Amino acid sequence: MALNLLEDEIEEDEYTIVEEREILMIPPNSDGKPTLRKAHFLKPLLNPKIQPLPKSPSVPLRSNPKINIEDLGKSVSFYGRLKPLKGSRSWVDDLKQTHQSIWKKVGIFDAIAASSYKIKRDNELIMCLAERWCPETNTFVFPWGESTISLEDIMVLGGFPVLGASPVLIPFDKNDKNAELYGELRNSYSLIQRNSGSHSRWIEYYKGMGGEIEHVAFLVLWLSRYVYSTNYYGRINYKVFGVAISVAMGTKIAFASTILASIYRDLSLLKEKIVSCTMEGG
DSSP states (O other), X not given: OHHHHHHHHHHHHHTOSEEEEEEEEOOTTSTTOOEEEEEEEESSOOOTTTSOOXXXXXXXXXXXXXXXXXXXXXXXXXXXXXXXXXXXXXXXXXXHHHHHHHHHHHTOHHHHHHHTSOOOOOHHHHHHHHHTEETTTTEEEETTXXXXXXXXXXXXXXXXXXXXXXXXXXXXXXXXXXHHHHHHHHHHHHHHHHTTOBHHHHHHHHTTOOHHHHHHHHHHHHHHHHTSOOSSTTBOOGGGHHHXXXXXXXXXXXXXXXXXXXHHHHHHHHHHHHHHHHHHHO
């Protein structure tokens, strides 16, 4: 009986995320004298005797004092957070009446609502954070320790789902039952491309059209602007057509990972720019 209880405890411990053990610690105001205390550690834990410790992240280079971080921020263009277009908020309000149940089901209701508001961006703050960014670990290295943006942050602050189907864009299957919807999108895309292909033109073309095609077209616009934006900012991304159709049909997709990956990528690019300016100015 005792052996069974011990086995149960060991098995239960394997599935916990925290390990409790006594370890020498130096508490505040202790004159630097270590004391044996009970502490809690998040798993997984490394055993230095078995596994070598990972290299410490590179210490972020402080910008050259001669370089003004505020001036540097003015030379960087931030396209990722586009302000709402004329007519986009009313389009959200119109479609919300009939499609909010789908948006809530697939976990994008809050993200769509947030996209209809203009959020002021603090460029100087972003530059200061990027200065502390470590591309090797995707973390901010502060004097008091490391911190980062997590999937939970994207879910809570951005309203994007962390669970669901893969967000990777794949070619649309022409034999799919929704091939007709896809064909309509392709035709209108070709037409609008000949007339600038802008997001504003897309709204003018589809807003008020009605039917499922209007809903899918709205999702195409939203995905192009806020999830799968390309280097051609302000243009429709035709590669999202299949994803938009899937979402409109009630498929939940894990968009949070795509958003987080793009944030990590852009912070690393920004850090490269800051480092290069530091080297040139030094």
